[in-house]
Amino acid sequence: MDFQSCVNIKKEWDIVGARQLGRDISKKIGFGTVDQARIATAISELARNIYLYAGTGKVCFETIENLNEKGLRIIAIDEGPGIRDVTQVMEDGFSTSGGLGAGLPGVKRLMDEFDVISRQGEGTEVNVVKWLR
Amino acid sequence: MSTLKLDLESYKDLLKQYIETQNEQALYRAEQFSKHSIQQNITPDEIINVHIEALLELYPDIPSNIQSSLNFLLETMISYGLAYQEYQALREKQLELQSEISVAANMQQTLLSTTKPEMSELDVGAISTPAKQMNGDYYHFVKDQEGSLGIAVADVIGKGVPAALCMSMIKYSMDSFPDSRMEPSVILEGMNRVVERNVDPSMFVTMFYGLYDPDTHEFNYSSAGHEPGFYYSAKNDSFHDIEAEGLVLGVDRSVKYEQYTQHLDVGDMVVLLTDGVTECRTGDRFIERDEISDVIHQYKHLSAQEITEQVYRHFERLQDFQLRDDFTMIILRREV
Structure with a gap:
């Protein structure tokens, strides 16, 4: 499955667009209501990070499949300032959006796999996967 | 996963019992259920989900507008679930710190003994x-x-x-x-x-x-x-x-x-x-x-x-x- 579709994030409203597309794809894959809601929340966090800290970027979705299971991969890419200290950002209680967002630790909890690559001055790529169980 | 399934069944029974009798005993068991859930680190959004699933099994012909409203409620609870998980992680961290400090305190007592x-x-x-x-x-x-x-x-x-x-x-x-x-x-x-x-x-x-x-x-x-x-x-x-x-x-x-x-x-x-x-x-x-x-x-x-x-x-x-x-x-x- 190499099908991939993306939503560009430029304004706050695009967060909703990303959520919508992510939810539609999750539904198609067969995720239940709770997982759909969790995936949508994760998308919100990722898209909001792009909107707040990088200005622009995109959130892409990919249906993935291995021998036993199906899942959804979400990749959030921006060319913003990058994260200076990823370990610190991944710490609970260190919320960059004023304590209101679940932050990246929240995204990690909502999904099954989580990876982030960030280079200062070049941008950030967050890669997450949720498997259908 | 199987324990959660088990809990869905018991939640469904409890809910059914309460709806039919509306008695205090069922409510008391609901309290027990929530305490048990907390012990098993079950988040609020999972409880809502169990509730929705139980309700749909008991009353399959629930009007669609009520169903939608329940999904809406579920959506609002996801972030609470995250906050709850964060609270648990921080609590564990705090316990860890506390035990580290008490080890340090013992070391200090040995050090400063006169x-x-x-x-x-x-x-x-x-x-x-x-x-x-x-x-x-x-x-x-x-x-x-x-x-x-x-x-x-x-x-x-x-x-x-x-x-x-x-x-x-x-x-x-x-x-x-x-x-x-x-x-x-x-x-x-x-x-x-x-x-x-x-x-x-x-x-x-x-x-x-x-x-x-x-x-x-x-x-x-x-x-x-x-x-x-x-x-x-x-x-x-x-x-x-x-x-x-x-x-x-x-x-x-x-x-x-x-x-x-x-x-x-x-x-x-x-x-x-x-x-x-x-x-x-x-x-x-x-x-x-x-x-x-x-x-x-x-x-x-x-x-x-x-x-x-x-x-x-x-x-x-x-x-x-x-x-x-x-x-x-x-x-x-x-x-x-």
């Missing part, structure tokens, strides 16, 4: 209790080659871990002084240089050093901004402050400390303390120094160690058993 000297001329009592787990107060006895007894009392302004770290450094520096007789003023001048070089300027250390000579019964002492102690004259049955001028440690590298002498007659006492004793509070009011000397006076028939313990118990109770600062008190009484 043996109370046994001298026929002098009855010695000492007590030091931290307000939190770690102690920012320090006291130490050292007997020099000539048989004099040196007594150091220090107090790091502040408490908890930072004060305790600083205290460990004071202890090591004190250990590095030679065993030959050292005058109190010389010791404080040495400690002043150590603190000035090694401690953050925002941290202050006060220190008192006394040297008792069992041959002459003279008590020589110097103070670096330390809380004044008491001298008790048995002949007059009265207390006086042991006043001594001196700047706190670590402020000025070249400071000199004045040295004072107090002669002790039989039955006379020297009481050394930290501001954790004098800054005891009852309600909004700090205690008066007179109240401390009154309590000591009240127990003066006891041994020096028993007096320190009685004074501690008195002020511990006065403060509703919640120390606000580390509490250290040393009593020396000339016996013969």
Whole structure:
């Protein structure tokens, strides 16, 4: 499955667009209501990070499949300032959006796999996967 | 996963029972269910989900607008679920930190331990209790080659871990002084240089050093901004402050400390303390120094160690058993 579709994030409203597309794809894959809601929340966090800290970027979705299971991969890419200290950002209680967002630790909890690559001055790529169980 | 399934079944039964009977017993079991769920780290959004699933199984023909509203509720609970998970993670971290601190506190106790000297001329009592787990107060006895007894009392302004770290450094520096007789003023001048070089300027250390000579019964002492102690004259049955001028440690590298002498007659006492004793509070009011000397006076028939313990118990109770600062008190009484 190499099908991939993306939503560009430029304004706050695009967060909703990303959520919508992510939810539609999750539904198609067969995720239940709770997982759909969790995936949508994760998308919100990722898209909001792009909107707040990088200005622009995109959130892409990919249906993935291995021998036993199906899942959804979400990749959030921006060319913003990058994260200076990823370990610190991944710490609970260190919320960059004023304590209101679940932050990246929240995204990690909502999904099954989580990876982030960030280079200062070049941008950030967050890669997450949720498997259908 | 299977336990969650099991819980869905029992939740469904409970819900059904309640809807049919609306009795208190079902509600009580709901309370049990939620406690059980908390034990199993089940988040609020999962409960909502179980509720929706149970409801749909019991009433498959629920109007679609109600179904949508339940999904809407679920959506709003996702972030609460995350907050709950974060709370649990932070709680675990806190427990970890607490056990680390208690290990450190034990280490510190071993580090700072000092043996109370046994001298026929002098009855010695000492007590030091931290307000939190770690102690920012320090006291130490050292007997020099000539048989004099040196007594150091220090107090790091502040408490908890930072004060305790600083205290460990004071202890090591004190250990590095030679065993030959050292005058109190010389010791404080040495400690002043150590603190000035090694401690953050925002941290202050006060220190008192006394040297008792069992041959002459003279008590020589110097103070670096330390809380004044008491001298008790048995002949007059009265207390006086042991006043001594001196700047706190670590402020000025070249400071000199004045040295004072107090002669002790039989039955006379020297009481050394930290501001954790004098800054005891009852309600909004700090205690008066007179109240401390009154309590000591009240127990003066006891041994020096028993007096320190009685004074501690008195002020511990006065403060509703919640120390606000580390509490250290040393009593020396000339016996013969």
